[in-house]
Amino acid sequence: MKWLHTDGGLYWFVFVAAFLGVAVWESVRPRVALLEPVERRWGRHGLLVLASMLIGAILLPLSPFLLAASRSGSHYGLLNQPWIPFAARWILAILLLDLTRYASHRAMHSFHFLWRLHQIHHSDRDFDGTTGVRGHPLEGILTKGATLVTIAIFAPPVSAVLLTELVSVFESFFTHANAALPEWLQRPLGWFFFTSNAHVIHHSVEMRQQNSNFGDIFPWWDRIFGTYHPPLPEGKRQIVIGLDEYRHDPSFGFVALLKLPFTARPAVASWDEPQTKSTDEVQQSL
16 A cells, blocks of 8 residues: 555646646647737646645645545445455446546536636636646635545545546646647547547537536546537637637736636526627637
């Protein structure tokens, strides 16, 4: 069990490697020109990461890895029963944890008070790797809390929890990359993992597109629950990024993003909202 002490190191290794890898990919083959300078985005979103770390360490210091390790010797939890083959428990654990993230993300779009937190992520007028870490610290607490509850109830294998967390942090950058996979690679890969080709649709100002593609790692939950939207084909990737009510505002600063959920300005989001009207802006070619 000594490897458990390296979980934080592995997490941050994948975090940094994924960020740098996506940054290089975006610089070599960018999908579109960004509206905002990269250095400004990196600085602001980096501060959000630090704020999330500090607030998370205070309000919810327990990590998914350590909770899974503490439950491994328990007799409770469906995924901790020896009569179930380990391989089956391992696969079920990964699927269950990813389903929890799907449900958490969909809830963020379905309940007004949760959307006020999540709108910080969607208020970005650009779409690049750092958008993946553009989130309010309180949203991170709620999402992590849902994961911890799932682990506490089902007691999944520690290695499955570790792998899911590492793949998830990689996906947070990969699915928000300002770069597109070629069609020959998107077709087979898109059946098993979310890519930026599919997830960029979720960041559209069009409500029907925004209420789709909630998955974190796998696209299967969206397909099962009817919220999947296929990537737009090459040559027709026209979409406007962000929230319609904030499209004409200047980019939010760090402090403004932290305060956004608590401002008087109403947030527009509902599962039953009609499709957002198209804008006269020049659309970003994706």
